[in-house]
Amino acid sequence: MTERQATLRFLDLEFPLPAGMYAAIPGSCEISGGAGIAVTRKSFYRFFNLGGPIEKEGRLRYIDGCTDSVLHQPKSGIRIPVHF
Numbered sequence: 001m002t003e004r005q006a007t008l009r010f011l012d013l014e015f016p017l018p019a020g021m022y023a024a025i026p027g028s029c030e031i032s033g034g035a036g037i038a039v040t041r042k043s044f045y046r047f048f049n050l051g052g053p054i055e056k057e058g059r060l061r062y063i064d065g066c067t068d069s070v071l072h073q074p075k076s077g078i079r080i081p082v083h084f
Contacts, residue, residue, distance in 0.1 A: 006034025010048065020053030 006017040009030040017023065017034060024046040031038070058067030 002037070003035040004033060006036070007032050008050075015050060017050070018053065021050065022052050022054065024049040 003019055005019065008015045008017050008023055008025075009032075010025055010027075015023075017031070019034070026045040026048055055069060058069040060068045062068070
């Protein structure tokens with residue numbers, strides 16, 4: 001969520017999502033209120049996961065001084081098709 005608090009409904013449960021929070025949902029859900037972005041992918045299901053708030057500065061520092069944080073680990077053994 002980037003602005004305001006939202007409410008996440010998954011199965012028969014409700015979770016508050018204040019600004020700066022994130023979620024990974026293994027299936028259909030409903031989000032009301034707030035503002036943010038949703039990313040979906042077919043045939044790929046994560047464990048249910050709520051986290052945050054996101055830090056202003058990441059924990060991984062790169063040689064050029066930039067920082068980053070990994071919010072969700074990539075699936076191990078994932079293969080990305082390469083086309084030439």
